[in-house]
Amino acid sequence: MTALDETPTKAGRRAWLGLAVLALPTFIVAIDLFVLLLALPNLASDLHAGANQQLWITDIYGFVLAGFLVTMGTLGDRIGRRKLLIIGSLAFGIGSVACAYAPNPETLIVARAVLGIAGATLMPSTMALIATLFPNPKQMATAFGIWAATFTLGAIFGPVIGGVMLAHFWWGSVFLLGVPIMLVLVVVGPKLLPEFKNPAAGKIDPTSVVLSLLALLPTIYGIKELAKEGIELVPAASLVIGIGFGVAFVRRQNRIESPLLDMSLLRNRTIGGSIVGMLCYTSFGGGLLMLMLLYFQLVGGLSSVQAGAALVPGMVTGAIGFQVMPKLAARFRPSYVMAGGMIAAAMAFVTMTQIDADSGNWPLIIAFAASSLVGVAMPGLGANLIVGSAPPEQAGSAGSLAQMANEFGSTLGLAIYGTIGAAVYRAVVELPPGLPAGTAAEAGDSISGAAASTAGLSPEAAGALMAPAREAFVSGLNTVASIGIVVLVAAAAFVGIRMRHVPPFGQAEAAPAES
Incomplete structure (x- = not known):
């Protein structure tokens, strides 16, 4: 129970x-x-x-x-x-x-x-x-x-x-x-x-502790470095090594009497469904946040401090959403609230598929604020369901899974969506002719590289370089937003169906939580 x-x-x-x-x-x-x-x-x-x-x-x-x-x-x-x-x-x-x-x-x-x-x-x-x-x-x-x-x-x-x-x-x-x-x-x-x-917990298994570190640290390092540097041998090998140790960790947990992580928690429909939904939402949020900050500074012309301030409306609406969503989940099934929140957030992100280099900052600020208000239903209610659905003696383990979904999701999003945005940029950017080879290579790699390449150029030459870079970057942002919308809608469908057995908070559960 x-x-x-x-x-x-x-x-x-x-x-x-x-x-x-x-x-x-x-x-x-x-x-x-x-x-x-x-x-x-x-x-x-x-x-x-x-x-x-x-x-x-x-x-x-x-x-x-x-x-x-x-x-x-x-x-x-x-x-x-x-x-x-x-x-x-x-x-x-x-x-x-x-x-x-x-x-x-x-x-x-x-x-x-x-x-x-x-x-x-x-x-x-x-x-x-x-x-x-x-x-x-x-x-x-x-x-x-x-x-x-x-x-x-x-x-x-x-x-x-x-x-x-x-x-x-x-x-x-x-x-x-x-x-x-x-x-x-x-x-x-x-x-x-x-x-x-x-009171019935066994001893901590040192081998499992080591395996968990050998699984998570190389995996996270590999993902972060692949997102920063692209496909290179060391981060790719690190990712493969981490996944290999992750498989070994899971196998050991299924064999030993007192596992570090009880794998039955992941097989719980409520916990497993919440983790999948949180991973999908936080991964897109992590990747999008990085791209928005770059847009505000390198397309919208804001300073780093102003770019941070541009995120404040979204953080405020997110804080409001965290208070509203539990009240809705007390009247309606949490799965429907979480799924509806992700669909509503996806609708707000449609704005980001339509912006261009001349749209200014406000469309992005408003879209982020609107999506934060409704989208926080997934991480907010999801964490609650993960911990609340676990046996009381395993609530700490469940809490680590909830936090891991947030941490790993954001890291994964930086890698996946950042890579997609960079790939689109490189594919569509059309730099002005006559640039030195080094400058062209740097500017053709990323909008940050293009901005760095303008040092020492005349205002006219810098403008001619940054105009296509901004257009290419926004094309990448449009593409990432489009993919994210599809992911959020798919995640909403999964959560809405997989977790429909969970009743509104405070009511008896109508179906077993185990798959």
Whole structure:
């Protein structure tokens, strides 16, 4: 029997205070992701970090976090979710201080890796504790909506707070923002958060931990590098190696008595359907976000700060959507709400198939805002269903799967949709004649390369170079939007049919969740 089969009593004031505590690390993690990008130029200058070191500084957090999610989700189920959250919060605070005072790039990279390990403890533990605090399905859906909106608010305020800090203090100050908040969680958390662990859990299998890391880290690295550099031997080999270890990991989980990840969770119709839907939605969102930022800056003429501000309306509507969708899912079947949200988002993206280089920024801003309002039904309700459908003793593992769908989906989207956009650009761009060979090669590879190639050119020559580059880039964006629409509609059909057995939140389930 799953949590969705029950109609427990409602949680009280203490639970909502506990949710406020759980929102703290989520808010800080969101801010941390964005302030680093703002601080990167300053820290690169002060620490004399090269281009490759800068990439590792920005990427190592996500690599390590994704690699440890499965392990930490299961570890929380075994040793206690509150205990793991407290330990992770302490580690995050220590890692933040180490980042702030890093004397060289190597130390900063190691400190960011520590933050990644700590971050992997936070999200699965938080999701599982929300399920423990709010056993009532309606309240759980509302709580997950508030929790998800907290991340969006962190993304909104992160650049603003980071900009103020960088204007008055040194680059390391942005990493200290989370330290006092993590200390509050460490002090208050034990008083407001319940402890829960699986009393029948076996020991952690070290071989499975190693296999999970060997599967996830090379896979994510390969996908990211293929998206950046195209088809090359090392990232392609890394991807193949990661997939091979992934197969070995799955086989081992099916054989051993106490698996790191119970594969029956993935065979659950509600959990499996939610993961597929979230992967489809977040992958398109990840790829589209990168292309929109490039459009705002290199086609729409905005600065990097203005481009970030152009995303704020979409983040605000997304935060609103996270509050509205649980209420709809209490009246209608969640599968229909999620499917309807993806179809409505696909309709908003139709605008992106029609824009050209002279359309300006507002059509894209409005389309993103409209799609965010309705599209968040899939990740918001999906995370709730994944955790709520798992047995209580496996909620941490389920939370790691939900977070993995978001992390892996965004990474996959950057690779797939970014590659498609780049391929269209290269296929259709028509550069002006007479360009030096090196300039033509760089400008013909990407719109970023074209923009870089304008250095030293006269305004007339730069304009003649960028005009076809902008048109080719927008053609790629049109193509990506068209493909994404098809993917979202197909995912909506899958979710609507596969998960139609799930009743509105708070009602008894009409059909078994197992396939």
